[in-house]
Amino acid sequence: MRTAQIVVILLIGVIAVLYALDLAGDGQGVTDLAPAEVREYQGEQLSSITDFRENSIRGPQYVNASTYTLTVDGLVEDREEYSYDALMERFPRYRKVVTLYCVEGWDVTILWEGIRVEDLLLEAGVKPGANTVIFYAADGYSSSLPLAYIEDRDILLAYAMNNVTLPAERGFPFQLVAEDRWGYKWVKWVTRIEVSDDANYRGYWESRGYSNNGSLDRSFFDRG
Ligand SMILES: Nc1nc2c(c(=O)[nH]1)N[C@H]1C(S)=C(S)[C@@H](COP(=O)(O)O)O[C@H]1N2
Numbered sequence: 001m002r003t004a005q006i007v008v009i010l011l012i013g014v015i016a017v018l019y020a021l022d023l024a025g026d027g028q029g030v031t032d033l034a035p036a037e038v039r040e041y042q043g044e045q046l047s048s049i050t051d052f053r054e055n056s057i058r059g060p061q062y063v064n065a066s067t068y069t070l071t072v073d074g075l076v077e078d079r080e081e082y083s084y085d086a087l088m089e090r091f092p093r094y095r096k097v098v099t100l101y102c103v104e105g106w107d108v109t110i111l112w113e114g115i116r117v118e119d120l121l122l123e124a125g126v127k128p129g130a131n132t133v134i135f136y137a138a139d140g141y142s143s144s145l146p147l148a149y150i151e152d153r154d155i156l157l158a159y160a161m162n163n164v165t166l167p168a169e170r171g172f173p174f175q176l177v178a179e180d181r182w183g184y185k186w187v188k189w190v191t192r193i194e195v196s197d198d199a200n201y202r203g204y205w206e207s208r209g210y211s212n213n214g215s216l217d218r219s220f221f222d223r224g
């Protein structure tokens with residue numbers, strides 16, 4: 001009778017422990033914690049990913065990584081379509097600290113991590129005559145940049161900032177890191193990259209008066 005009670009208590013104990021381990025995340029009982037945001041990199045102070053103002057044209061977009069695709073088309077030899085996993089597995093990853101300046105007068109300095117747009121273009125094969133790259137987003141937003149700028153400056157399509165996967169508000173799964181250009185060139189929730197010969201293409205804000213060049217050293221309005 002006594003032994004039976006001990007056995008039952010032990011069994012309940014073992015089951016409870018196994019149950020707790022399973023709740024903790026996986027068979028090993030190891031729980032993944034969200035990685036901490038880094039706030040300093042190679043001696044440089046970084047902003048926080050919460051320092052941004054959310055002012056997107058249609059508010060945050062919630063993109064599902066499992067159904068997401070990125071299309072690369074236009075003046076290319078091979079039109080490409082990638083899943084989120086394919087992009088993460090296939091291309092080399094790079095990091096750099098870059099400051100985003102919004103025309104509204106705020107800025108954030110962030111450690112960006114991403115893949116190079118040029119590597120995507122190399123795989124698709126840019127056709128002669130192309131001079132412009134147009135980025136389209138899940139919210140209907142778009143903006144363009146010169147092909148030479150994309151190639152010469154190793155422009156990144158970022159999937160992480162300060163070591164943390166981009167939150168939905170910040171453009172998950174990808175935001176363009178358009179360094180030395182105003183924030184409106186930093187397209188979030190990128191779903192399509194079109195290679196074009198239309199250097200005069202005007203994106204969302206550009207067609208509402210913002211400069212097509214978007215350089216930080218110029219006014220963001222086209223005048224005269
Ligand atoms: N898809 C999309 N990308 C966008 C925008 C937008 O409205 N939609 N706004 C742009 C502007 S004006 C700025 S300043 C930056 C700012 O990024 P944040 O909205 O994450 O602060 O995103 C840019 N990228």
Ligand SMILES: [Mo]
Nearest residue numbers: 102103183184
């Ligand atoms: Mo902006």
